Amino acid sequence: MKKGRISCKRAALLLLAASLLAFATGCGRDPSKETDAQLGLNAQQSAGRQIFQERCAACHYAYSSSGLKGPGLKKLFRKKFLPSGLPANDRFVEQTVVSGRGMMPAQGDALSQQRLDDLMSYLHTL
Template identity: 40%
Template sequence: MARNSRSSRWLPVTCLLVGSGLMLAGCKPLPPSKPASEFTPQEARGAAVFQAKCARCHYPTTTRGKHGPGLQALTKLQAMPSGAPPTDARITQTILYGHEMMQPVPIDDAQLHDLLVYLHTL
């Protein structure tokens, strides 16, 4: 609930950023993230990986930027902030090899797999 009211507060910002290409979802509200209470065990493991490896730079449930862009609805968008499609392959590449201002993140295969499953809940 708190999350929904927060994302609607950010909606005008979302619309403003469309022109600058930072936010490609348009002005429509983003689909809601899956509540943590409904996570499968694998999604919950992925959420813990996100907390450990990504949360210091990315918010998961808003598009508001921290050090990097907010990742709400990442896999449901047509494109990531760079314009690349948000496929598991491109996201994996971003994590393992970095992207522009983002350094590569050391992660093992099992953690990566759980993390990708979690990213689909956002």
């Protein structure tokens, strides 16, 4: 009985330490629920986030690697390769957005160059 009480206390301490660590390192926060200001987005990036919500969010999570209809886009440009295996750079991401890829519809007609640039600047913050 006594042994049980001690390990329970230890477990509680471990849990406390783990949650403090998670808090300190900012893990466990959900960027999708944060405001543009909390994310530190500039005006262009926040315009891009708006476009993402309108045109991409139905199929892609911005802050998760889990797939929705398309692959999650978390850390899109911080990885070497896109899910398709193409290099993760502006050229191929723009090409995907403008011309579509597989089941992803082309968006070129719906986006002006300005809106495309705004969107790209936001995607670079992921």
